[in-house]
Amino acid sequence: MAEYREIIFNSDKIQTDDYFVNIGPQHPSTHGALRIVAKLEGEIVQSIDPVIGYIHSGIEKMCESLSYPQLIHLTDRMDYLSAHMNNEAVCLCIENALQVEVPERVKYIRTIMDELTRIASHQLWWCATGMDMGAMTTFFYGLRDREPILDIFEETCGARMTFNYNVPGGLMFDIHPNFQKRVKDFIRYFRKKLPEYDTLLSGNVIFKERTKGLGVLSKEEAIAWGVTGPSGRASGYSCDVRKLHPYSAYPYVKFEEKLATDGDTFWRYQLRIEEMWESMKIIEQLIDNIPEGDFAVKMKGVIKLPEGEFYQRVESARGEFGVFIVSDGKKNPYRLKFRSPGFSNLFVLNELVKGVKIADLVAIMATLDLVIPDIDR
Amino acid sequence: MKALFNYIKEVLGGFYTLLQGLGVTGKYLFTPWNYVTQSYPENREKLQMFERFRGEVIMPHNENNEHKCTGCGLCELACPNGSIEIISKSILTEDGKKKRIIDKHIYHLGMCTLCNLCVRACPSDAIIMGQKYEHAVYNRSNLTKVLNKPGSKIMEGIKE
């Protein structure tokens, strides 16, 4: 007993140690095999250290040994929620290098597919965010509304997640005859359901209290860390590639780049909801005006890029996705590098979580919208 | 006084948003027959995949056990991950010429990423994407298939 008293009253004899908690790699809220080593003081997070690489699959290296049409299908498996944008980025890069002009029809279809993918991705993000905050039901509502989009994809592309629908020079198939009708049905349906998302989660006082003013990312920091996509735009960093470097049919449509200034968790959330509305507007402008024409231009049997370096960026659901190809004139790339949005967005996390609670760490992580294969590649 | 008023407003406003949320879920709670899920193994008979659905690579044969594959090996070349192996053999045709035909078209479903490139590459449309979606097997070796049926021949009129 005397010993204890001595220890208690002479606090310099108490041995203290940092309290580390491993969140992941097997943890429900990291949405994949990501490990976050969090240094805690009680409930309060001091700092975190993301450890990545658990599902690294060496896609960039693999691409060096594949021909250009073959490597596209690997990009499906990086950011599997914006598979279509990734496919398109590679195809655009190849087409630009070869100076191939794709038909208008292809551009329109690609843009519609992009926006559908964006909606589907944001829906899944919404489910997961709700679930991370403890509202289980959101998960099922989000998946319910994502199902019609996946059906559209399945009917036209033949797959639900890993489409491989783009090929250099165009598309793999023409759109299915039902495509336009289904898309229009979906937009009508989803315009009714999206307000439900607001009432259920974002209108809720608990949600607002939990997210407002939490994990604030300033514009300067966002630029410094290269945070793009809705996460960057919530801080007022205008980084929408669709506006800044328009590609495919984006020059033909009118839409707004949604910006916010607060940069907190709530606005990162809110911007994604607003992006879904914008995406629906874009689709509505295009869906009735798909021009007639070929769905692909005839390419050579073996595609060889001219010697040189080529870069193409697109706006994926998570931010700026870039493809950098170094070619030495052979049929496969000499080096291929993907600039994935998730990677930059993850590493800003440490700046955001200092001094928040563990529950907030999960919430902030959710609104950064991390997809782990996108980070690990 | 103003603080008190704000306090009450805050409490009631918060309550109202919660009630709205309850309204959304309540709408579904009291109509439990409006479910959106499907009872999977029961609806197996009715479940119709879309015609472009990519389930596996198959080689259709006609009623005379004939297929269209010439054994050219373009699909093997197109495949990004080596899921297809073509083993060909040479035979003597009736007019005494030597000819290479397909012996075994080996397809590793376990490695296939269902990317559709082989189907696009095939000049004679010998392989297509099948609609089967239940691929679970007890042994991995069962995923390696020979697509041309035993004793099958190439269809008349398919040129190299």
Add this chain to the structure above:
Amino acid sequence: MAFSIYDFTDLAQSIHNGLSSSLTPVWTTVIEWAIIGILYILFVALFGLFLVYAERKVCAAIQQRIGPNRVGPYGFIQTIADFIKLLMKEIINPKGVDHFLYNLAPYIVIATVFIIISMFPFAPGLQSFDFDIGVFFVTAVSSVGVIGILLAGWSSNNKYSLIGGIRSGAQIISYELSVGLSLITMIILSGTMQISGIVNGQADGWFLFKGHIPAFIAFVIFIIAGTAETNRGPFDLPEGESELTGGFHTEYSGIKFAFFFLAEYMNLFIVAAMVTIVFLGGWQPLHFGTGNGFNAAMDLLPPIIWFFLKVCTIILLIMWFKWTFPRLRVDQILTLEWKYLLPINLFNIILMSVVVLMGWHW
């Protein structure tokens, strides 16, 4: 032997008479205790399993799913099958746990449940303990359960469990206050702490209707605080699975985990039963005034069915909360209690006193 589904007093009396006519008083008491004990264990096991099943079906309905539908008709036997699976699972003792406390914790949690349930009158004559500080006793015992949770969190030698346990401690201790205060509000109205007295006092109308606005405020606060005390969503921080994987019971498996699980659902029952007893008249049918035709019609349904109808309605409400709202953060839980519920509650007590003093209640 007189038997009536409307009143169990005669039945209990005749069992007692029958036993004491052939046995010494000591043996009579022992056998009566044994019967009651077995009945309670059966009740807890069966009703707990029913609640698990109900929760699954309710959340399935909210989420537009079907829910369990494979084992038995409408999946009715699913939870029993799950329970058998849990019983057969290996009981894992992780390295570095404090064995005595680790093994003790689930029993504390489940024992609390039994003690509290023994206080509840399910129907006239169907109550095993009834003394003059009944409500006080229930609140006192219900805070013992948190010791089990704290012990579980502390002894598991797991960081998630520890955080979960501490969270649970902070949460339950503060919400105890709101539960207590809203009960006091109702005690002012009823004038007694004896549970049978409270129920009998509502023969001519439930306290929820008798007490006007203050009773309604107390009702809402009690349901919120009660939900928090059972560690259910949106207050399920101690086991918030998106942060703490399993919270305080992360390291438990098999039957010990089942104890925590069952205790959680029985706590739900306890809160619902307390709401029923204090606000909704316990087993009393819906009455307005005395001796009119409406009351006679309501009396046709046996009291025990009334009791469970009300309990199930409240349980449905609490489940509905869980599947709708996002989880609160730990500091918000405390803010909610100390900044909102407590002041409103204190104000409400004054309001209720005024109402009772002026005789505005019926």
